[in-house]
Amino acid sequence: xxxxxxxxxxxNLVVDARGxxxxxxxxxxxxxxxxxxxxxxxxxLSADEGTKxxxxxxxxxxGHEYLGFVDEDSFSRLFLIKE
Amino acid sequence: MENSNEVTIEQLKKQLDVLQKKxxxxxxxxxxQLSMAVVSGDxxxxxxxxxxxxxxxxxxxxxxxxxxxWSLSALRDPKKSPKGKDFISKMFGMMLPKGKDKLSLSxxxxxxxxxxxxxxxMKKKNVLSLEEMFxxxxxxxxxxxxxxxxxxxxxFKKEEFIDYPHLRFAGAATFVADAGESAIQLFV
Numbered sequence: 001x002x003x004x005x006x007x008x009x010x011x012n013l014v015v016d017a018r019g020x021x022x023x024x025x026x027x028x029x030x031x032x033x034x035x036x037x038x039x040x041x042x043x044x045l046s047a048d049e050g051t052k053x054x055x056x057x058x059x060x061x062x063g064h065e066y067l068g069f070v071d072e073d074s075f076s077r078l079f080l081i082k083e
Numbered sequence: 084m085e086n087s088n089e090v091t092i093e094q095l096k097k098q099l100d101v102l103q104k105k106x107x108x109x110x111x112x113x114x115x116q117l118s119m120a121v122v123s124g125d126x127x128x129x130x131x132x133x134x135x136x137x138x139x140x141x142x143x144x145x146x147x148x149x150x151x152x153w154s155l156s157a158l159r160d161p162k163k164s165p166k167g168k169d170f171i172s173k174m175f176g177m178m179l180p181k182g183k184d185k186l187s188l189s190x191x192x193x194x195x196x197x198x199x200x201x202x203x204x205m206k207k208k209n210v211l212s213l214e215e216m217f218x219x220x221x222x223x224x225x226x227x228x229x230x231x232x233x234x235x236x237x238x239f240k241k242e243e244f245i246d247y248p249h250l251r252f253a254g255a256a257t258f259v260a261d262a263g264e265s266a267i268q269l270f271v
């Protein structure tokens with residue numbers, strides 16, 4: 001997905017994990033994933049740089065489809081589709 | 084011709100059966116599981132243990148921690164003081180850190196200044212505290228096994244450990260069995 005496409009994406013759930021460092025955002029994502037249905041889009045807000053590598057690895061392992069990330073001023077928005 | 088062909092399929096089926104059994108056994112032997120033998124009682128090493136465990140649990144990997152020797156200090160509850168200890172056990176109890184908040188750093192401890200600074204930085208950088216990590220570990224079903232032998236050796240009692248939902252007491256064979264079926268094994 002291109003940056004433009006990601007920016008215009010409508011998420012079903014936004015998880016704000018900007019207040020925690022590694023592995024906080026991953027834990028927040030794992031907890032929140034149960035709140036959406038299969039095929040829905042989850043967006044994770046993270047200020048932790050490592051999360052950009054960790055979330056795709058998590059998706060790979062668990063089976064969610066990682067879409068990519070968009071950088072904002074002091075954080076990133078990461079997108080995925082639930083398996 | 085046809086006849087010989089059938090025999091080959093029969094043989095293939097047999098081989099497939101054998102293979103399937105072997106694969107099944109391998110899969111059973113190596114579960115998506117992380118086993119850690121935690122021997123160190125340093126703040127930094129317990130921290131690393133918890134971060135790796137939490138990440139693994141978040142990735143749906145079963146986590147089993149085996150706490151032995153110095154690491155037992157991290158599991159002590161500072162609010163609990165068990166009765167009926169002999170002199171040496173009492174001495175050990177006094178000399179060893181009482182709980183995860185009292186652990187030293189393996190490096191740059193500087194008579195307690197180091198841990199204080201690290202905890203300050205962790206707060207500033209939004210890293211979960213050890214207390215919070217143990218809480219999350221409990222929620223994610225991370226299992227902690229206390230080594231009975233080290234517990235006896237150091238004179239600790241079951242009553243002085245933290246109230247952790249998945250705490251059990253066992254021996255080295257339990258770790259070996261857990262580690263044997265784990266895809267990931269680590270020693271800290």
